[in-house]
Amino acid sequence: MNRPPVDVLLRRLDPAVPVPSYGHPGDAGLDLVTTEAAELAPGERTVLPTGVAIALPDGYAAFVHPRSGLAARCGVALVNAPGTVDAGYRGEIKVTVVNLDPRETVRFERFDRVAQLVVQQVEKVSFHEVVELPGSARGANGFGSTGGHAAMDGPAGGHDYASVVNDREGQ
Numbered sequence: 337m338n339r340p341p342v343d344v345l346l347r348r349l350d351p352a353v354p355v356p357s358y359g360h361p362g363d364a365g366l367d368l369v370t371t372e373a374a375e376l377a378p379g380e381r382t383v384l385p386t387g388v389a390i391a392l393p394d395g396y397a398a399f400v401h402p403r404s405g406l407a408a409r410c411g412v413a414l415v416n417a418p419g420t421v422d423a424g425y426r427g428e429i430k431v432t433v434v435n436l437d438p439r440e441t442v443r444f445e446r447f448d449r450v451a452q453l454v455v456q457q458v459e460k461v462s463f464h465e466v467v468e469l470p471g472s473a474r475g476a477n478g479f480g481s482t483g484g485h486a487a488m489d490g491p492a493g494g495h496d497y498a499s500v501v502n503d504r505e506g507q
C-alpha cells in the first residue's frame with residue numbers, strides 16, 4: 337500500500353542548507369547535514385547544528401539516527417542514539433556526535449551528512465497500575481538470560497574479553 341507522505345513544516349535557519357531528503361526511494365531516513373565544520377579528537381564529542389527546525393503533526397516524533405558509513409569508516413556514533421525530536425519542539429535539530437575511534441581525528445566540513453532523521457507515528461499510553469502483571473514465557477528474565485557470550489558462558493566467567501562466538505553458533 338502506498339501511503340501519502342506526512343506533511344511536515346520546515347524552517348531553514350541557514351538559508352544555504354539543503355532541505356533534508358531521502359537518498360533513495362524506500363529509505364527510512366532523511367539526511368541531516370552539519371552547518372558547521374568541526375574536528376573531533378579520539379573520544380571527543382560535540383553538538384552539531386543542522387540548520388533546520390520542523391513542526392511535526394501531533395502523534396508523530398522524529399528520531400535522529402546514526403549513519404552506518406560514518407560509524408564503520410570513522411567510528412563516529414551519536415551519544416544519545418536515537419535522539420528524539422518531539423512534535424512540539426521548534427528549535428534547531430542538533431546532532432550529538434562522538435568520535436569513538438581510538439587513534440584518528442575526524443573532521444566534518446560544512447554540509448557533510450552527519451545523521452539521518454526517521455519520522456514515525458508514536459502512541460500515547462495511559463497507565464493502569466496493578467499489583468501483579470500477567471504471566472508470560474519470558475517472565476522477568478533478560479540481560480543475557482538466554483546465554484550467547486563465551487565470556488559469560490565459559491568456566492569461571494571465561495575470558496576477560498567479550499565474544500559473540502556462541503551467538504554465531506546459534507544461527
Ligand SMILES: O=c1ccn([C@H]2C[C@H](O)[C@@H](COP(=O)(O)OP(=O)(O)OP(=O)(O)O)O2)c(=O)[nH]1
Pocket residue numbers: 400416418419420421422423425428429430431432
Ligand atoms: O538528538 C537530538 C535530541 C533532541 N533534540 C531536541 C528535540 C527534542 O524535542 C529536544 C529535547 O530532547 P530530549 O527530550 O531528548 O532532551 P532532554 O535532555 O530530556 O531535555 P528536555 O528537558 O528539554 O526535554 O531536543 C535534538 O535536536 N536532537
